[in-house]
Amino acid sequence: MPENFELLAADLHSKARRGRLSTAHGVIETPAFIPVGTQGSVKGVSPRELRELDAQIILGNTYHLFVRPGLDVIKHFGGLHKFVNWDGPILTDSGGYQIFSLAKLRKITENGVEFQNHVDGARAFISPEIAMEIQRALGSDIVMALDECVPYPCEYDYAAQSAEMTTRWAKRCKQWTKENAERSTSNAQRPTSETDSINSQLSTLNQLLFGIVQGATFENLRKASAQQIVELDFDGYAIGGVSVGEPEEEMMRAVESAEPFLPGDKPRYAMGLGTPPQLLEMIGRGMDMFDCVLPTRLARNGTAFAAAGTLNLKNAEFILDKNPIEENCACPACREFSRGYIRHLIKAEEILGLRLITLHNLHFYLNLMNGVRTEIERGTFDQFRKAFVAEYKTRDAVTVE
Amino acid sequence: MPENFELLAADLHSKARRGRLSTAHGVIETPAFIPVGTQGSVKGVSPRELRELDAQIILGNTYHLFVRPGLDVIKHFGGLHKFVNWDGPILTDSGGYQIFSLAKLRKITENGVEFQNHVDGARAFISPEIAMEIQRALGSDIVMALDECVPYPCEYDYAAQSAEMTTRWAKRCKQWTKENAERSTSNAQRPTSETDSINSQLSTLNQLLFGIVQGATFENLRKASAQQIVELDFDGYAIGGVSVGEPEEEMMRAVESAEPFLPGDKPRYAMGLGTPPQLLEMIGRGMDMFDCVLPTRLARNGTAFAAAGTLNLKNAEFILDKNPIEENCACPACREFSRGYIRHLIKAEEILGLRLITLHNLHFYLNLMNGVRTEIERGTFDQFRKAFVAEYKTRDAVTVE
Numbered sequence: 070m071p072e073n074f075e076l077l078a079a080d081l082h083s084k085a086r087r088g089r090l091s092t093a094h095g096v097i098e099t100p101a102f103i104p105v106g107t108q109g110s111v112k113g114v115s116p117r118e119l120r121e122l123d124a125q126i127i128l129g130n131t132y133h134l135f136v137r138p139g140l141d142v143i144k145h146f147g148g149l150h151k152f153v154n155w156d157g158p159i160l161t162d163s164g165g166y167q168i169f170s171l172a173k174l175r176k177i178t179e180n181g182v183e184f185q186n187h188v189d190g191a192r193a194f195i196s197p198e199i200a201m202e203i204q205r206a207l208g209s210d211i212v213m214a215l216d217e218c219v220p221y222p223c224e225y226d227y228a229a230q231s232a233e234m235t236t237r238w239a240k241r242c243k244q245w246t247k248e249n250a251e252r253s254t255s256n257a258q259r260p261t262s263e264t265d266s267i268n269s270q271l272s273t274l275n276q277l278l279f280g281i282v283q284g285a286t287f288e289n290l291r292k293a294s295a296q297q298i299v300e301l302d303f304d305g306y307a308i309g310g311v312s313v314g315e316p317e318e319e320m321m322r323a324v325e326s327a328e329p330f331l332p333g334d335k336p337r338y339a340m341g342l343g344t345p346p347q348l349l350e351m352i353g354r355g356m357d358m359f360d361c362v363l364p365t366r367l368a369r370n371g372t373a374f375a376a377a378g379t380l381n382l383k384n385a386e387f388i389l390d391k392n393p394i395e396e397n398c399a400c401p402a403c404r405e406f407s408r409g410y411i412r413h414l415i416k417a418e419e420i421l422g423l424r425l426i427t428l429h430n431l432h433f434y435l436n437l438m439n440g441v442r443t444e445i446e447r448g449t450f451d452q453f454r455k456a457f458v459a460e461y462k463t464r465d466a467v468t469v470e
Numbered sequence: 471m472p473e474n475f476e477l478l479a480a481d482l483h484s485k486a487r488r489g490r491l492s493t494a495h496g497v498i499e500t501p502a503f504i505p506v507g508t509q510g511s512v513k514g515v516s517p518r519e520l521r522e523l524d525a526q527i528i529l530g531n532t533y534h535l536f537v538r539p540g541l542d543v544i545k546h547f548g549g550l551h552k553f554v555n556w557d558g559p560i561l562t563d564s565g566g567y568q569i570f571s572l573a574k575l576r577k578i579t580e581n582g583v584e585f586q587n588h589v590d591g592a593r594a595f596i597s598p599e600i601a602m603e604i605q606r607a608l609g610s611d612i613v614m615a616l617d618e619c620v621p622y623p624c625e626y627d628y629a630a631q632s633a634e635m636t637t638r639w640a641k642r643c644k645q646w647t648k649e650n651a652e653r654s655t656s657n658a659q660r661p662t663s664e665t666d667s668i669n670s671q672l673s674t675l676n677q678l679l680f681g682i683v684q685g686a687t688f689e690n691l692r693k694a695s696a697q698q699i700v701e702l703d704f705d706g707y708a709i710g711g712v713s714v715g716e717p718e719e720e721m722m723r724a725v726e727s728a729e730p731f732l733p734g735d736k737p738r739y740a741m742g743l744g745t746p747p748q749l750l751e752m753i754g755r756g757m758d759m760f761d762c763v764l765p766t767r768l769a770r771n772g773t774a775f776a777a778a779g780t781l782n783l784k785n786a787e788f789i790l791d792k793n794p795i796e797e798n799c800a801c802p803a804c805r806e807f808s809r810g811y812i813r814h815l816i817k818a819e820e821i822l823g824l825r826l827i828t829l830h831n832l833h834f835y836l837n838l839m840n841g842v843r844t845e846i847e848r849g850t851f852d853q854f855r856k857a858f859v860a861e862y863k864t865r866d867a868v869t870v871e
Binding site (some may be wrong): 108109110112113114115116117133137138142145146152153154388389391401405406407409410413414416417419420421422423424425 | 509510511513514515516517518534538539543546547553554555789790792802806807808810811814815817818820821822823824825826
């Protein structure tokens with residue numbers, strides 16, 4: 070069986086890597102940014118627009134989709150790709166993060182998590198096996214193991230026990246996937262009149278399963294978690310439990326503590342972050358994949374990303390500004406519209422305003438990763454990183470989900 | 471000077487007309503539907519999408535634009551076309567309707583209307599002359615005279631006095647336009663380094679001015695108003711004060727009462743309506759142009775238009791529905807997305823949901839007008855109208871602004 074991940078180049082001055090990850094719905098050039106489509110839609114943009122932005126992969130939140138519209142609906146439509154009309158790669162999380170941040174009345178046991186969802190309060194239970202079943206039904210190309218994401222700050226003892234349980238859960242996810250590989254194959258060969266159904270099942274044959282490293286902000290726990298998870302042999306490795314409110318240095322240390330124990334020939338995914346400079350720092354620390362709500366969420370508040378830092382288009386300084394959000398930007402917003410007009414739209418609460426900033430922000434993130442890939446190939450990534458970080462100013466307080 | 475309006479065909483079985491209206495920014499084939507871009511944006515859609523939907527003209531609301539972002543801003547950007555990045559024809563209303571429906575503490579005198587705007591409560595005054603000045607600054611292709619739009623129901627005496635004042639205001643609008651035609655010309659010839667500025671001023675040279683017939687629901691007032699307004703010789707004639715809450719028969723009668731007194735060689739514009747069957751009935755009564763917020767407003771509530779009537783996509787019956795909103799519809803939503811997915815988006819309050827229904831609804835209205843134009847040319851409009859109205863069922867209560 071050919072390897073899913075190919076390393077194309079490595080930076081000499083940092084741990085940055087240039088790679089290529091093959092999935093059932095296409096290839097992802099890394100480092101890669103994954104736009105977040107929480108409820109089956111990247112907020113404010115259409116699949117056609119995502120394709121035009123050269124998005125390589127999108128993320129779906131298992132918890133949200135499980136709660137609404139529910140698995141039966143998505144199965145009926147032949148899986149998440151067909152439901153949302155996106156035929157590129159999809160990564161789904163395990164649902165764990167949202168159960169711990171959104172759901173009510175959580176009860177965590179060795180077996181799994183019982184919770185009440187935040188939409189209609191219905192009770193549900195997710196175990197590692199159920200998380201795998203759900204993501205199998207969604208038909209995502211990259212599936213995440215169920216983990217417990219502890220909050221920040223977190224007591225050492227709790228973090229240690231939790232990380233160990235996450236390892237045991239990861240093992241059960243891996244086990245389920247092994248046991249159910251065959252079932253999936255036989256399903257695919259089962260005669261059926263619906264082409265939809267065949268395609269959906271064929272794609273599930275090639276789901277990649279990523280394990281998640283936890284351990285909060287404790288170096289030895291991060292190391293132990295990485296070693297245990299790697300021991301289980303996943304298709305890729307994620308660093309979870311970062312960008313949960315900890316200081317940026319803690320976030321960097323969490324990644325630095327785990328990274329040396331991750332195999333070089335598998336993709337590494339830093340979950341749920343971050344600002345543009347954070348992404349570059351993470352890439353310099355050996356991370357390959359990122360997802361973050363910042364570009365879409367801040368857009369809805371009128372904040373745009375630019376090489377010089379964020380700008381809040383609500384500010385009065387932009388009222389008469391005929392310039393695009395960013396000079397020489399090739400995004401659909403900058404090609405056609407002025408800051409002044411976009412400011413008016415945001416102030417008047419016109420949907421087009423947040424649409425245009427969302428397009429710009431996603432383009433900014435995707436284009437930044439595109440640039441990073443070239444810089445790594447050229448061996449100039451580390452200079453690029455330093456120059457970018459020095460230039461970039463965060464003018465408005467930004468918080469990640 | 472060539473005529474702006476050309477009659478291409480007339481229906482033998484109704485008063486329907488097929489025409490062509492030339493404006494400074496392009497030709498409008500009539501009957502035509504005008505998408506409403508209240509605050510400088512047709513809610514939820516981009517100019518590019520409007521072009522792809524074959525929208526021929528959009529409407530801007532003078533009152534809203536005057537209040538926010540304000541005239542100075544739009545002038546600075548070289549007029550409304552440049553500000554909103556729409557190079558096709560734009561029609562602006564006079565602001566009267568919104569002053570009477572949205573603004574606070576109105577004081578109407580012969581001279582004009584004093585009011586407090588609904589956004590920041592600032593006081594302002596609009597006279598017929600100021601309404602003309604504002605629309606000149608906006609640079610719209612079709613300019614509406616300032617009128618008083620009385621509510622429904624309305625006392626006969628008030629309606630009579632109001633309609634007569636509307637005539638006197640119309641005369642002042644016409645007078646202002648005459649007196650300021652020259653100034654506009656000399657502006658256009660003034661040497662200037664900014665191409666923007668030249669283009670903007672060239673376009674104002676050819677602003678068409680439409681008069682508005684009032685008279686509430688009283689036949690003799692509608693007749694008198696039409697005669698007085700026509701006497702003043704405008705480029706086109708609008709029926710105002712309809713679709714303000716009156717029963718549909720009253721709306722039809724108001725149009726029927728005025729129409730015989732409108733010249734056949736000028737375009738007729740029924741303002742602020744209506745449902746698809748109402749449009750067909752109005753076309754059969756000799757109307758050529760329409761604007762209405764229904765397709766965009768109802769979309770935001772999950773209601774889609776179809777030949778068989780409206781459907782509310784929030785309904786549970788659509789949860790598993792793999793069909794497009796309407797079979798064989800060529801709109802961007804129906805080409806790519808299912809009712810079930812769009813329902814999910816609307817229930818989950820995802821912006822893409824209202825975007826898709828808005829695109830569908832605008833396409834429905836624009837495509838209906840396109841079909842009507844062909845039917846008139848073929849001489850089959852009246853059969854088409856009857857069949858369409860018989861087939862169409864309004865399943866949900868709909869109200870026009």
